[in-house]
Amino acid sequence: MFADYSASELTAIFAMQGFAGLILFSVLVLMALGLAIIFGQMGVINMAHGEFMILGAYITYLTSNIFAEYMPSLFVGYFFVAMILAFGVTFLLGMAVEWGLIRFLYKRPLDTLLATWGLSLILQQLYRTIFGAREVGVSLPDWMMGSYALTDIIEVPINGIFVMVLTLVIALSVYWLMYKSGWGRQVRAVVQNRPMASAVGINTEKVDRITFGLGCGIAGIAGSAFTMIGSTGPTSGQLYIVDTFLVVVFGGAQSLLGTIASAFSISQAQSTMEFFLSGSMAKVLTLLFVVGILMLRPQGLFAMKIRH
Amino acid sequence: MKTKQGLKTKVTSLLKKLALPLAISLAANPLAHAEVNSTGLAVTDDTVKVGILHSVTGTMAISETGSVQAEKLAIEQINAMGGVLGRKIEYIQEDGASDWPTFAEKSKKLLVNDKVAAVFGCWTSASRKAVLPVFEQYNGMLYYPTFYEGLEQSPNVIYTGQEATQQILAGIDWVVKNKDAKKFFLLGSDYIWPRTSNKIARKHIEKLGLNVVGEEYYPLGHTQFNSVINKIKLKKPDVIYAIVVGGSNVAFYKQLKAAGIDMTKEKPLVLTISVTEDEILGIGGENIQGAYAAMKYFQSIENQNNESFVSAFKKRWGDDIVIGDVTQAAYLGPWLWKAAVEKAGSFDIDKVRAASPGIELTTAPEGYVRIHENHHLWSKTRIGHAKANGQYDIVYETKELMEPNPFPEGYQ
Numbered sequence: 001m002f003a004d005y006s007a008s009e010l011t012a013i014f015a016m017q018g019f020a021g022l023i024l025f026s027v028l029v030l031m032a033l034g035l036a037i038i039f040g041q042m043g044v045i046n047m048a049h050g051e052f053m054i055l056g057a058y059i060t061y062l063t064s065n066i067f068a069e070y071m072p073s074l075f076v077g078y079f080f081v082a083m084i085l086a087f088g089v090t091f092l093l094g095m096a097v098e099w100g101l102i103r104f105l106y107k108r109p110l111d112t113l114l115a116t117w118g119l120s121l122i123l124q125q126l127y128r129t130i131f132g133a134r135e136v137g138v139s140l141p142d143w144m145m146g147s148y149a150l151t152d153i154i155e156v157p158i159n160g161i162f163v164m165v166l167t168l169v170i171a172l173s174v175y176w177l178m179y180k181s182g183w184g185r186q187v188r189a190v191v192q193n194r195p196m197a198s199a200v201g202i203n204t205e206k207v208d209r210i211t212f213g214l215g216c217g218i219a220g221i222a223g224s225a226f227t228m229i230g231s232t233g234p235t236s237g238q239l240y241i242v243d244t245f246l247v248v249v250f251g252g253a254q255s256l257l258g259t260i261a262s263a264f265s266i267s268q269a270q271s272t273m274e275f276f277l278s279g280s281m282a283k284v285l286t287l288l289f290v291v292g293i294l295m296l297r298p299q300g301l302f303a304m305k306i307r308h
Numbered sequence: 309m310k311t312k313q314g315l316k317t318k319v320t321s322l323l324k325k326l327a328l329p330l331a332i333s334l335a336a337n338p339l340a341h342a343e344v345n346s347t348g349l350a351v352t353d354d355t356v357k358v359g360i361l362h363s364v365t366g367t368m369a370i371s372e373t374g375s376v377q378a379e380k381l382a383i384e385q386i387n388a389m390g391g392v393l394g395r396k397i398e399y400i401q402e403d404g405a406s407d408w409p410t411f412a413e414k415s416k417k418l419l420v421n422d423k424v425a426a427v428f429g430c431w432t433s434a435s436r437k438a439v440l441p442v443f444e445q446y447n448g449m450l451y452y453p454t455f456y457e458g459l460e461q462s463p464n465v466i467y468t469g470q471e472a473t474q475q476i477l478a479g480i481d482w483v484v485k486n487k488d489a490k491k492f493f494l495l496g497s498d499y500i501w502p503r504t505s506n507k508i509a510r511k512h513i514e515k516l517g518l519n520v521v522g523e524e525y526y527p528l529g530h531t532q533f534n535s536v537i538n539k540i541k542l543k544k545p546d547v548i549y550a551i552v553v554g555g556s557n558v559a560f561y562k563q564l565k566a567a568g569i570d571m572t573k574e575k576p577l578v579l580t581i582s583v584t585e586d587e588i589l590g591i592g593g594e595n596i597q598g599a600y601a602a603m604k605y606f607q608s609i610e611n612q613n614n615e616s617f618v619s620a621f622k623k624r625w626g627d628d629i630v631i632g633d634v635t636q637a638a639y640l641g642p643w644l645w646k647a648a649v650e651k652a653g654s655f656d657i658d659k660v661r662a663a664s665p666g667i668e669l670t671t672a673p674e675g676y677v678r679i680h681e682n683h684h685l686w687s688k689t690r691i692g693h694a695k696a697n698g699q700y701d702i703v704y705e706t707k708e709l710m711e712p713n714p715f716p717e718g719y720q
Contacts, residue, residue: 005542013542020534027532125365133369135558135590145594147568157566160534229566230531231558231590233370239529239555274535279526280498282535 012153021271023160026167028263030225031240032247033174034218036259039248041191041211044102045113048120049244050237052094052216055123056086056223057232058131061138068139076141079224083166086224087217094216098209106208120237127234135233144228159228166225170218171260177214178256187211191254250290252300261301266290344393344654350423351655356395358383358642359402359418361429361439366406370554372431374586375453375638376401377625379428382642385620392646393655400424408438415439419446425655426451428641431634433457433500440465447657451641454634455581455603457504458714463661466644467684467712468677469637470604472505474710475581478689479602480512482704483547487577491519493545495536495552498525502551505581508716509549521545526552531559537567540576550580557587561596571598571694584632585698593698605636605674606692606700617673630698636673643669644679676709684712 005013035049046052063082067075097119105112144162147155178184189197190207198204223237230236251262269289273282294300350357360379362372383397391397400422402414411430418424419442426449430436433456443450443464450465458471483489492513496502503525510520521543524536533556540548552560564578565571571578578599585607588596607618607630617639621631644667649655652663668678678686686709692700 009542013538016538016541017535020538023534024532128365128369133364133373134586135370135555137588137590137592139592139594145565147566149568155568157534157563157568159562159566226531229559229562231555233555233590235366235370236555239531271532271535275539278524279530279536283527283530 009153012151015154016156017271017275019156019160021268023157023163024267024271025264026160026164027226027229028243028247028267029171029260030163030167030218030222031244032251032259032263033170033256034215034222035244036248036251036256037174037178037218038212038215040254040256040259041187042106042208043109044105044212045109045116046215047113047117047241048097048123049219050239050241051120051123051127052090052219052237053223053226053240054127054232054234054237055090055093056083056220057138057227057236058127058136059086059089059220060224060227061131061136061232064138064140076143079141079144083221083224086220090220090223091213091217095209095213097216098212102212103205103208124234124237131234133234135231135236138227138232140228162228163225166221170221174218174256183207183210246287246290250294250300252302255300255302258300258302265301345656346654347656347658348423349425349655349657351395351425354391354395355398356392356655357398357400357422357424358645359415359422359424359427359429360399361402361404361411361414361418361427362431363404363406363435365403368404368406368431368435370590371586371634372404374632374635375429375431377629378453378621378631378635378639379642381621381624382639384624386642386646392649393653397642404429404435408434411435412438412442415442415448415450416446419443419448424448425649425657426645426660428453428638428645430454436460436465449645449657449660451645453638453641455637457501458716459504461682461684461714463683464657465683466641466664466679467714468640468644469634469685470687470689470710471684471712471714472501472508473713473716474604474687474689475602476505476509477512478706478710479579479581479600479691480509480516480549482602482691483577483579483600484516484518486704487546487574489518489546489577491521491543491545492547492549493521493540493543493576494523494549495540496525497528497530497551497553497556499528502553502582505551506549526556528554528556530556533560533563534567537564537569540569541567545576548576548578550578551582552580553582555590557583558591561591561599565595571596574598583694584634585630585700586632586635588694588698589630593694593696596694597696599694600703601692601694601700602689603633603692604687604689605633606690606702607631608692608699608702609674609690610702611673611675613671613675614673640669640672640677640685643671644677648679678709680712682712682714684714686711 038044038046060082063078067078101115144159147157149155186202186207190204247263248259251258270282270286273285345351362376363369383399387396404411418427428451430452431454436452451468452465453468455469455475494506496506513520580601583601647667648660648663652659664679665681670676680686688706689710690702691704693703694700
């Protein structure tokens with residue numbers, strides 16, 4: 001298939017393809033981080049993860065409308081405000097959901113699956129009632145669209161770079177929160193041994209609530225960022241949920257590093273195969289590859305050693 | 309003994325109950341009733357019941373909302389003109405909830421319990437396939453609005469949208485003739501409509517002696533198109549022929565633009581049959597500006613019929629609303645049914661079916677349509693050029709009506 005192309009063209013295409021893989025990697029990490037925190041650290045299967053993402057997207061849509069209407073001169077920078085708002089709102093909603101629903105179900109992890117699935121249906125219908133059944137178009141400032149030409153042939157999409165930088169910032173912040181801050185130490189203590197953590201004076205309820213809120217908040221930021229590359233509608237969250245679970249389970253539920261390693265291997269496998277085969281076939285092979293590995297290593301790529 | 313007597317009394321009392329209204333109706337309208345309705349449909353002397361069956365919840369609600377609005381508008385307008393055969397139309401609306409078994413169940417309810425005289429509904433091919441056996445078993449009449457892949461012709465369905473060949477052939481001929489297109493890249497979501505359509509497209513392209521340099525399908529709901537965009541850049545086609553649907557559509561066009569493919573430069577040119585004005589709302593006009601679409605209706609068609617249709621639609625459903633191809637096709641349903649019923653002089657399904665071929669509508673927003681013997685519509689195909697404001701400029705329309713051909717040779 002490459003016989004007709006010159007060496008420089010091929011180099012350029014492979015460079016762009018490598019970059020496409022990196023963008024996919026960043027997207028997967030951004031989708032999965034919030035879920036990894038909730039699923040990995042708390043054992044809650046949050047089926048409404050996609051709906052929290054779409055809430056972030058809708059908040060971005062509202063913010064863009066408000067800026068366009070009242071502060072058109074500041075429109076170029078609205079996206080940063082939107083992301084902060086998206087985080088704030090989904091964080092609060094996440095804490096409210098934990099308080100009203102999840103905390104009664106910690107001893108019944110499978111029931112969280114059903115409860116959060118119900119929550120996702122409620123949220124979808126709520127979005128449909130408020131924003132209408134049709135998808136909404138989120139307008140972006142001009143500087144975020146288009147591409148940056150590195151050479152004559154190699155062009156990198158600006159929104160791709162944006163997602164990569166954002167993912168890096170969020171991944172580093174989460175790393176710092178979980179492994180360097182006092183709060184992170186409390187979370188890890190609760191994960192490893194809840195009664196003992198409670199006995200030494202950690203307010204486990206509060207830790208749970210903030211952890212859940214944080215997971216949802218990161219989903220909100222992800223949703224906000226994805227308005228650049230995807231659709232915003234009441235059921236758009238469903239487009240992401242399967243891939244998100246795939247990444248988290250494959251990585252080993254309790255390891256954030258595992259999530260990143262898993263996102264990297266899935267994204268590289270998929271984007272390489274998409275290039276050489278057709279799209280549907282690439283998806284099938286990626287899933288087969290994941291299933292194969294999980295048969296050999298049911299605990300996922302990285303498993304944390306916990307004393308039970 | 310006792311049961312027999314009981315039954316007898318019941319029958320007598322039932323007869324007595326029926327006799328009075330029957331006598332009154334016969335006296336008031338001596339012949340009409342038996343003639344217009346000999347099969348027990350829900351028709352009274354001044355009303356007739358029809359069904360509207362679309363998804364107003366679930367994934368497909370995005371697309372089907374416009375159809376529901378169009379059908380209600382048509383029914384209201386018909387009622388304002390005095391109804392059908394002097395009877396006002398009453399509609400019973402059911403929700404298919406984007407779930408195909410639910411569609412089948414609701415259609416059975418409409419036909420068996422409500423005894424509606426016609427049903428306007430369905431959107432996806434999957435929902436149509438699900439209700440088809442029900443309509444054929446209980447002999448109902450379905451007016452189906454969506455452009456679709458063809459390969460079907462039921463005595464119980466009138467297809468008011470275009471079948472694949474009508475949409476595809478004219479579009480490809482146009483880019484070949486006017487844009488000097490030689491190499492095509494076919495791209496679609498992975499299900500029956502894009503696959504069949506691309507098969508028809510590929511056959512036509514190869515018959516013209518031109519090249520298909522790539523054909524790719526992505527799962528429904530796929531959101532990452534960077535790899536295929538790179539492949540397109542490598543293959544350098546003249547035309548990207550895109551049949552991507554749903555949420556994937558938004559992702560595809562946003563990423564195409566972000567990857568530096570400026571559609572207004574037409575290198576390559578993008579030709580689609582799956583993006584109506586409805587979809588552009590979600591994609592954003594600035595992200596698809598410069599692409600071409602081939603379908604039978606655009607909101608910007610300039611003629612008297614369309615002007616009054618658009619203004620009535622906006623008056624009824626709000627100024628911000630946009631009208632896409634399927635919405636207009638859904639609007640035709642009640643009018644085509646009315647014309648057929650009046651030609652037949654009866655609501656009976658069999659008589660309406662027999663009267664349908666040859667029915668023409670000179671008041672259609674798209675201009676003029678006529679029902680073919682194969683239950684599809686003769687209609688013109690137009691090429692629209694997408695503008696940043698989310699509307700299409702019409703750059704071409706076929707001179708003649710395109711003949712519907714749901715079973716093109718070599719596809720059975």
